[in-house]
Amino acid sequence: MSVQVRTLDDLLHAPLDADSELTTQEYLVNMGPQHPIAHGSLRVVLRLDGETVKHVIPVPGYVHRGVEKMCEHLTYRQIIPYTDRLDYLSAIMNNWAVAKTVEKAANIPTNERIDTIRTIMSELQRLQSHALWWGVTGMDLGAYTAFLYGFREREIIGEIFEETIGARLTMNYIQPGGLMYDIKPDFAQKVKNLLPYLKGCIEQYETLLSGNVIFQERLRNIGILDGKHAIALGCTGPVLRASGVPYDLRAVEPYGVYDKVNFNVVVGEVGDCWDRYYVRLEEMRESVRIVEQLIDNIPEGPHATIRYNEEIILPEGLHYGQVETARGVFGVFIASDGKNKCPIRLHFRSPNFNNLWIVTAIASGWRIADFISIQSSLDLVIPDIDR
Amino acid sequence: MGVALDKLPGIVERFPGGSVAITRLDQAINLARSNSLWPLMFGTKCCAIEMLMATGASHHDLSRFGAEVARASVRQADLMVIAGAIVKKMAPRMRLLYEQMAEPRYVIATGSCAISGGPFMYNSYTVVRGADEIIPVDVYVPGCPPRPEAFFWGLLTLQKMIREGETIRAPGIRKKPVLAALPEDVSIHDIRREIRSALVDENIIDIEKAAREKPWAQKVRAWIRRVSSH
DSSP states (O other): OOOOOOOHHHHHHSOOOOSSSSOOOEEEEEEOSSOGGGSSSOEEEEEEETTEEEEEEEEOOTTOOOHHHHGGGSOHHHHHHHHHTTSGGGHHHHHHHHHHHHHHHHTOOOOHHHHHHHHHHHHHHHHHHHHHHHHHHHHHTTOHHHHHHHHHHHHHHHHHHHHHTSOSSOOOOEETTEESSOOOTTHHHHHHHHHHHHHHHHHHHIIIIITOHHHHHHHTTSSOOOHHHHHHTTOOTHHHHHTTOOOOHHHHSOOTTGGGSOOOOOOOSSOSHHHHHHHHHHHHHHHHHHHHHHHTOOOOSOSBSSOTTOOOOOOSEEEEEEEEOSSSEEEEEEEEOSSOSSOSEEEEEOHHHHHHHTHHHHSTTSBHHHHHHHHHHHTOOHHHHHO | OHHHHHHOBTTEEEOTTSSOEEEOHHHHHHHHHHTOOOEEOOBOSTHHIIIIIITTSTTTOGGGGTOOOOBSSGGGOOEEEEESOOBTTTHHHHHHHHHHSOSSOEEEEEHHHHHHOGGGSSSOSSBOSOGGGTSOOSEEEOSSSOOHHHHHHHHHHHHHHHHTTOOTTSTTTOSSOEESOOOTTOOHHHHHHHHHHHHHGGGGOOHHHHHHHSHHHHHHHHHHHHHHHO
16 A cells, blocks of 8 residues: 555556456546435546556545634634534534633633533544444445444434533534533433443444344454554544554643543544444444543533623734544644734634545455445534544 | 215315215325325435434334335335435536436425525635525425434425415415414414515505504604604
């Protein structure tokens, strides 16, 4: 496997090495932007030799809305709802990234209660996101039942979010210096009742899908990405950890109250699609463990340390903050001139963008059906790629 | 036939003195069409999770309305649910998908992005301000994203419209599509009647007369009278 930077034009006109002695014809197949595997609107051009994929050429940009440019006209509080609409399955964690960067730059304090609730909400959302991914992966590989089970848990966790936050998808919850709303008095009890059920659900996932021979055949030893190349391509999250690199921001650079809880960083061995599948299942178990440790003693205190209408002006300079979302490291880079309440430049380092481009390195040589497994195991959210 | 006669008064009529029921073919076809809408798997953004995936799952269960057969190919679908923002790069593709659908075809725009650009209405250099600038939209479902229940309400509204034989392409009936979130006591009939009367009165609207009839205008007149008498 080699990784080198090639332009779209190079890939389209590169010489083709046929993998058999039979005469084959080279042709290009366009997948997307409207395609069931596109998970939104990703366009992928496959350069094929027979049924073997020679090159994968992703063509993003079908949901590019210019969020980063828009954010130059928005205050830091107004940026938060737009981060919901990037990676909408990790909305709370995206909010946290902006809040964390702003708090660090402007020296806004938080308290123990805020950090604990943020951590619990993030882990619940990680569970919700992985449950959706599990169902959708099953659906992509032909198991519609998995989709129904994945969404069952998603709705149940969603009810807790709805009660506290009032939203099902675009949360807009974590603000600089606090939370949008305080939790309800029975929040802890409801989450506590939910946890044993979720544990049972994860076991059920194993029996429903993991043991299936067809499912294993389609994932095992497909699309192997080794740790060295994973780091070189900048991929993060479960994709990186499946390649055997124990890099998890929650462990190596703890924020919130992650330094006070015990959890394992799950790593894979081979780096194939199966490892990427299983790392996520194990992460769900770890998330349940984290919530279990925190839910019993949520400290008392206010849920916000500054007023919501307080003007936030960051000091002059460059500020960066990052969190671990369900898909990897989500970073916010803010350039401030120290006078305006809006950033002069802003950039989101989105995990999906880097995770997408590894298909150009690992999908060559596999069949089209294997490409579906590979793309499904990467768990891509397209609006996060295009921004 | 007993069920049909009970449920569809006016559409199916019993033939006097016999066991024969008569109906208009149009109405029977519309009834069948409205209850077997096949949506196209086409989602661009967050709304797709709520509109096409959460509704299709067992908690909300789209199949109660006969619309669960989500098709990946446009040639098999007759309902396009525009779920999410449409950007300029996507717009020609969406138009192409719409043209490829076999008639009769219906469009529901869900979420503020598809209705007007939503949160990306200002300062965005790529988002198309409303999907109805590209293709005709039958029903709008507001929200960011709308709840699945709101989508069902939009679907029921569309079914009602199909049963009554009106869509955005049926000329002369309606000028504007209907919002899915109608108040309780307002029906499609009311809107239709109102728009018809508006079309009739279009050329004879007397703005001054209309203003005089408004309650606030009478207050203003009374105030002017009081001030000028002093």
